[in-house]
Amino acid sequence: xxxxxxxxxxxxxxxxxxxxxxxxxxxxxxxxxxxxxxxxxxxxxxxxxxxxxxxxxxxxxxxxxxxxxxxxxxxxxxxxxxxxxxxxxxxxxxxxxxxxxxxxxxxxxxxxxxxxxxxxxxxxxxxxxxxxxxxxxxxxxxxxxxxxxxxxxxxxxxxxxxxxxxxxxxxxxxxxxxxxxxxxxxxxxxxxxxxxxxxxxxxxxxxxxxxxxxxxxxxxxxxxxxxxxxxxxxxxxxxxxxxxxxxxxxxxxxxxxxxxxxxxxxxxxxxxxxxxxxxxxxxxxxxxxxxxxxxxxxxxxxxxxxxxxxxxxxxxxxxxxxxxxxxxxxxxxxxxxxxxxxxxxxxxxxxxxxxxxxxxxxxxxxxxxxxxxxxxxxxxxxxxxxxxxxxxxxxxxxxxxxxxxxxxxxxxxxxxxxxxxxxx
Ligand SMILES: [Zn+2]
Numbered sequence: 084x085x086x087x088x089x090x091x092x093x094x095x096x097x098x099x100x101x102x103x104x105x106x107x108x109x110x111x112x113x114x115x116x117x118x119x120x121x122x123x124x125x126x127x128x129x130x131x132x133x134x135x136x137x138x139x140x141x142x143x144x145x146x147x148x149x150x151x152x153x154x155x156x157x158x159x160x161x162x163x164x165x166x167x168x169x170x171x172x173x174x175x176x177x178x179x180x181x182x183x184x185x186x187x188x189x190x191x192x193x194x195x196x197x198x199x200x201x202x203x204x205x206x207x208x209x210x211x212x213x214x215x216x217x218x219x220x221x222x223x224x225x226x227x228x229x230x231x232x233x234x235x236x237x238x239x240x241x242x243x244x245x246x247x248x249x250x251x252x253x254x255x256x257x258x259x260x261x262x263x264x265x266x267x268x269x270x271x272x273x274x275x276x277x278x279x280x281x282x283x284x285x286x287x288x289x290x291x292x293x294x295x296x297x298x299x300x301x302x303x304x305x306x307x308x309x310x311x312x313x314x315x316x317x318x319x320x321x322x323x324x325x326x327x328x329x330x331x332x333x334x335x336x337x338x339x340x341x342x343x344x345x346x347x348x349x350x351x352x353x354x355x356x357x358x359x360x361x362x363x364x365x366x367x368x369x370x371x372x373x374x375x376x377x378x379x380x381x382x383x384x385x386x387x388x389x390x391x392x393x394x395x396x397x398x399x400x401x402x403x404x405x406x407x408x409x410x411x412x413x414x415x416x417x418x419x420x421x422x423x424x425x426x427x428x429x430x431x432x433x434x435x436x437x438x439x440x441x442x443x444x445x446x447x448x449x450x451x452x453x454x455x456x457x458x459x460x461x462x463x464x465x466x467x468x469x470x471x472x473x474x475x476x477x478x479x480x481x482x483x484x485x486x487x488x489x490x491x492x493x494x495x496x497x498x499x500x501x502x503x504x505x506x507x
Contacts, residue, residue, distance in 0.1 A: 084502060086199045086492045087436065088191050090485035096133060096187040097484070100126055100171065101179030106475070108176070113475030116173040118147070118214035118225070119253025126171045127259055130186065130211055137194050139209060143261030145236045147213040147254045148226045150265050153193045157202035158499075163271035165203075165498045167192060167491065168210030170226070170450065174218055178477025180278045184465065184484060186211045188276045192492035196501060204500030205271060212450050213254075219244045220253075227450035230267040231457045268457035272425055272498040275451045276463045276491045278479050283443055284466035290486040292443040292464030293429045296381040297452050298350065299418035301390060303376040305332065305397065308407040311362055311370025326360050326369035328400045332393070333358075336376060339392030343385045350444055351380040353389045381418050381444045419452050425461035425498060432493025435502075438486045463491055 104122030106113040116122045127149060134141050139151030150168075154160055169185025189209040196203065212230065217223030220242040228234040240251035240260075254260035267273065279285075284292050309325030333355045340353030357375035378389045390412070397408040426442075433440035443464065451462045465487035468478040496502045 084199050084201060084496070086195050086201060086489070086496055088188070088195050088485045088488035088492055089198075090481055092194065093187060093191045093485055093488055094481045096191070097179060097183050100129060100183045100187065103129075104173070106176050108475030111475035111478065112179050113176045114173050114179055115175045115177070116171065117175070117219045118172050119219065119250065119257055121257070123172060124257035124259065127211070127257070130171065133190060134209060137190060137197070139193070142265075143259055144263050144265040145261060146226055146229045146239045146250065146264075147259045147261065148230060148265040149211040149259075151190070151209040152206050153197075153209070154206040155203065157501075158204060158206045160206065162205040163269060164206040164208045165272040165274075165495055166208040166210050166267070166270045167274040167276070167495055168212065169275050169277060170212045170215035172214050172216050172218070174216050174473045176475060177216070177473050178475060180477055180479050180484075181280070181472050182215060184278060184479065185276045188484070188488040188491050189274070191488050192495050195489070195492040196496050201496050201501040203496065207495060207499055208270070210265070215450055220250045224448065224450055224453055227267070227453040230265045231453045232268070233453065236264050267454045270458050272422070273451065273454045273458055273460040274425065274463065274491055274495055274498075275449060275461075276465060276487055277449055278472055278477065279464040279467045280447055280470065280472040281467065282470035284441070284464060285468065285470070287441060289439045289441045290466060290483040291429075291433060291438055291440045291490045293426050293440050294421055294445045294462040294464060295426060295442050296421065297419040297445045297448065297455070297462065298379045298381050299383055299386055300414065300416045300448070301378045301386050301412060302414035303378070303390060303393060304411045304413060305374040305376060305393065306409045307332070307372045307374070307400065309370055309404075310368070312368045314366045314368055317368055322368050323405050324368050325372045325406055328404045328406045329358060329372040329374055331400060332374060332396050335396040336389070336393060339389045343380070343388055347388070348380055348382045348385040351382070351385045351389065352446070353378045379446060383417050419455045421451070421455060421461050422459035425459055425494065428497040429461060429463060429490055429494040432490045432497060435493055436489045438490050440490060461494070463487060
């Protein structure tokens with residue numbers, strides 16, 4: 084069966100969606116679409132229209148998640164559906180692909196299945212999650228956190244923006260506060276197509292990445308306490324310089340990550356991304372430094388190794404430099420392995436369509452990270468030019484968008500039982 088995405092139709096959808104909240108950009112095409120704003124209403128309305136044009140049955144849940152269900156006669160209405168989608172919101176002055184590609188690719192996948200006469204055994208659901216980017220009400224992944232039961236509908240609706248407006252009021256305002264709760268655990272499978280936001284696909288010249296693991300993330304808050312003193316009157320041998328100690332920490336985190344890369348896991352990364360120096364004056368020996376450490380990998384073991392190295396460094400600095408240190412770990416998320424069955428289906432779909440695919444990991448979090456907690460989930464990537472995202476210069480070639488959507492469509496059809504895989 085030849086299930087092929089229609090590049091022109093997909094492009095028209097993404098370009099039309101990109102016009103909502105569009106911003107003047109020196110280069111590229113930018114948009115600002117925050118949850119519950121007029122551009123968000125317009126983008127949602129257009130999606131609902133396009134879903135209905137394709138014969139989907141559209142539902143909006145209590146937190147504004149949009150789900151369009153295609154339940155053809157071939158499908159058992161009681162069977163657990165397969166689902167795919169992403170998000171329509173953006174960061175301020177973001178690009179037109181991050182999110183909308185995944186939503187409209189899922190819709191295009193359904194249209195491509197319809198055009199090919201595919202007869203799925205299961206219903207297919209196209210999903211747009213509320214506020215993935217976390218720019219107004221939450222830290223991110225808001226709609227999917229409710230869909231997997233991590234956050235209750237009531238808690239989500241009471242979230243407020245900086246002006247004290249609740250999510251409930253904002254959704255009422257744009258007419259997208261529906262009923263009930265989209266339940267991701269009821270799905271048999273979930274696929275998300277997203278832009279890569281990195282350069283690996285571009286460098287490899289491959290249009291589709293199949294993510295095997297979403298990396299885990301740990302944030303450490305380190306405090307190093309020395310003694311602030313006069314930079315002129317304090318002799319070198321009488322100082323407890325917190326910033327000099329922090330400098331050693333920065334270099335130790337770098338070398339600990341490099342060691343892990345060289346020995347056990349080449350995807351590990353460790354970063355001291357922030358330093359707050361106090362009193363931060365040129366003529367004062369630094370008395371205190373607060374450092375933010377970010378550690379990520381596809382292996383939780385190697386994340387632990389790097390955090391262990393941070394602890395060892397702090398112990399050493401206390402002994403050798405007389406500083407006092409503390410370490411808190413306020414954020415710790417283990418790596419998320421994705422479904423082998425669904426990854427295999429994506430590679431098969433690539434072979435069937437003559438589209439190259441490659442395995443890779445994801446260094447960024449996506450709604451799929453939540454969905455993978457409750458059902459089989461997979462994440463596909465399309466190339467990002469120069470790795471740029473969250474920026475009007477974000478770009479994915481239309482041919483790559485279409486190739487990745489064709490793979491998504493084939494994989495979804497496979498998962499929905501519309502492709503004869505030769506297995507009983
Ligand atoms: Zn995104």
